[in-house]
Amino acid sequence: LSGSIPPSIDNFPLFQTLDVSNNQLNGMIPSSLANSTRLYKLNPSFNSISRPIPLTLSHLSTLYLHTNQLSGPIPPELGKLASLQDLQLSTNNLTGQIPASFGGLTSLSTLYLHTNQLSGPIPPELGKLTSLQDLELGTNNLTGEIPSSLSRLTGLRTLYLHTNQLSGPIPPELGKLTSLQDLALCINNLTGEIPSSLSRLTGLRTLNLHTNQLSGPIPPELGKLTSLQDLELDRNNLTGEIPISLGDLRHLKRFSLSQNQLSGSIPSELGKLKKLVYVNLFSNRFLGNLPELCGGRVLEIFTVNSNRLSGPIPESLRKCSSLVRLRFDHNQLSGNVSKEFGVFPNLKFIDLSSNNFYGELSSIWGSNKRLQALKIAKNNLTGSIPPEFESLSQLHVLDLSSNQLRGKISKEIGKLTLLLNLYLEDNQLSGGIPEELGSLSHLENLDLSRNGLTGQIPGNLANSKQLHYLNLSFNCLSQRIPHQLGKLIHLSDLDMSNNLLTGEIPSELRFLTSLEMLNLSRNHLFGVIPKSFEEMPGSVDIDISYNLLEGPVPRGRAFQNVPIEQLQGNKGLCGNIARLQTCKSPPGIKSKKTGNEHKLILIIAAPLLCASLLLFAFIGILILYERRKMNPKKANEVLLTVLNEKLTYKDILEATNEFDPSFCVGEGGCGKVYKAQLSSKKKIEGKRLHSSSEIITVAVKRLHSSSEMANFEAFLSEISALTEIRHRNIVKLYGFCSNDQNSLLVYEYLDRGSLAKTLSVDEEAKKLDWLKRVNIVKGVAQALSYMHHSCSPPIVHRDISSNNILLDSEYEAHVSDFGTAKFLKCDSSNFSSLAGTYGYFAPELAYTMKVTEKCDVYSFGVLALEVIKGKHPSEYIQYVTTPSNGDLRMEDLLDPRILYPTREEEVTLMSIFKLAIECLHSNPQHRPTMHIVFDTLVHQQPSYK
16 A cells, blocks of 8 residues: 555544554544544554644544654644553654653553654653553663663563663662563663662563663672573673673573673583583683683674684584684684684684694685685694685685695685685795686685795786785896786785896786785896876875886876885985985986085074074074084084083994994984984983993984985974974973084884884784874874974874884873974965875875875874774774775774773774774864864764764
8 A cells, every 4th residue: 555544544533443554555544533432453563654643532542653754743632642551652753852741651562662752851751651561761862760660560570761861870770570581681871780689680681781871790690580691781881790690590691791801711511501502702801711612503603803712612612513603813822723623614703813723724614605704814734735625605704814734725716716815924835826706706815925936927917807906025026028918907005025036027017097005125136117107196005116227207196205215225226305316317408416525514492482493494594504614523523412411423433332323213305313322421310320330222214315405304394393382292302413424313212102003013012002002193183283384384293103103111101203294384385296105195185285284184093093003004094084885893903912991991992983083084174273182082072072
């Protein structure tokens, strides 16, 4: 049926039931139905009725209006239909509050208001509905506390209040609802402990409290709920151990305690639960061995990843043929994989990564025909990849990276036609790349790097036309780069560095229109860079260093701002790029030479009261000009003050052994950074140093060449910026000096180095817990807010990246490297050449050179995601900034190397994530200011709109 219900329906005044459900009716319910005085059941559910709820049908006992398009508030007059026993208004668009007048519907046994947009508190008057058996108010926007008056509903069987914004504790009085069978309070903001009084609900089948802010231990009394089938307490802040009494829940099927702060061992008593189908214990702090489970042979999902479990896999799990999904990753489990696992005919997903498993991969794995993901990365596997893997015809993901696998890559892998991701990097594989891999037409990510592969790169890899990521670096691959790779139009990352490749760079690579990174460095490539590379977009990061290339560097956007480090090592390259030899001039044109000689300059660091960068540059140039006339010996005696200690230029040379490479702790685009330890003769700032030898440790940045104008401008820019600002989250400049050999900047030394370095080393990254990471994000935000809003004129850094964030001994962040910083002036156009680090600079800089504070805001957004994820978020940026990112799970955003955050930490991290997304907006005008970002982080308020 379609259309509206006709008013003529009142021609049948004696009918008692009207059921027009599951049709395509729209419009309103005719008011003429009021004439049907015997009508007691009205069911127009599952239609598109959008007009007001009927209020004149005083004899109704059943009203089903669910699953329509009703909107607006619920009329309070509905509470006058005293005969109502069954009222279902769920799955509509109703707004406003639940009328308190509903407390007058004393005959009501069923009240369904779920899946609407209702707000406000739950009326305490609902406690008067003593005949109520089913109360479902879930999936709304209800706020406030759960009224204790609901405890009067002693006949209640179902209480669903899930997916709202309810707060406060769980009322202990709910323990009086002894008829209750299903209780769902999940996905709210409930706090406090789980009341032990809930143990009185002995008929309870479902207890769902997940995704709240509940704390304290799990009450041992819950073991009395012997009818319980579903217990879900995950995503809270629960502490303590799992009570052994839970082993008495003999009917339990679903058991989830994941993402809490539970500790201790997993009790062996859980092995008595023969009906378990679903067990989620991941992201806690469990220790010790796994218990024997799967005694009932019905267990399908078992996840204990991201804990501290050790020992072998129990035999019952190794032979649990019912398993569908299994996650043991990120623990300290051990055992021989050759013997640990049997045949799992239903298994679809298994992850054993980041453990201590050893042994060889058994051919038995090929018997798991339904397997879709096999991940055993970062273990101690040996032997070869079994050819029996060809039987895994449903496989989508194969990750065997970071092991000690040997032998050849089995050509049978080419038969896994559904494969999306193949990760075999960081092993000891040898032989050639099988041509059969070109048959993997769905392949998106292929990483064979860091092995001992030889031979030619197969041209038919181009048949894997869905490839986004291809990494063949650090092998012994030889011969030419196949020109067919130019057909991989979806490829974003192509890394063939550190091989033995020869020949010319194929011009066909210009067709890689999605390319973001191309690394061909450290090979034996020769000839000229194809002129067609001028067509490549400016967003491509190209590294062709250490080859045998010659001729001019193309003038396209991709090469306009390429760092010299990504071109060096090619003696024949030339072009208009700093520190690269210029190409030979055409006949008849003479190149100009400068004859200026550089003399020693030594400048004492002090607060330079400069009104603007231009004034500073003018004064600086005058000083430099005069200093160039100085006698070197006399200049060497001029003192540099560092932490109240007078030092000479000679002291710095001695402390670094004349800049010996062994003292180098880092390198950037403009120079290298050295660690210098200088002897002190007295107390510093009234305190003695911790070291008995009294050593001053500083960082000395040495520009690549003081004769390069670009580097010298960066030198002046960094001095200008750092002498204008003083902030705890910005690195301190102690002094600077320049002579004909060196231009030096002397900073405070920060013990833990760069954020990038810390995140790249697993052991160091694990020390960065969520609190430290949040503080790092806040520290950088505070520094940028100060630079943008407290400095006059404002200062834009232009190169915010994890390499330029330094960490002190307390893991506090300090923004460094101001070589590209720019002062924003009201009377200036503020246009500039492109600066920054690829992957961090704002997208608008690809088509405009105008510098604004919003450039830093974008870089901050990238950095914030990197801190949370633990690596550069290149694979996520495009995804999370699209409207379809709603299905992204929290665990996808987090660094898996550390424990899953507590509920409070998760809320903070989600706030940072949302802020980061706003910072990454493609339109700079829609990005928040750093002042708003920092203020939001401090006060945990809703993010910028």
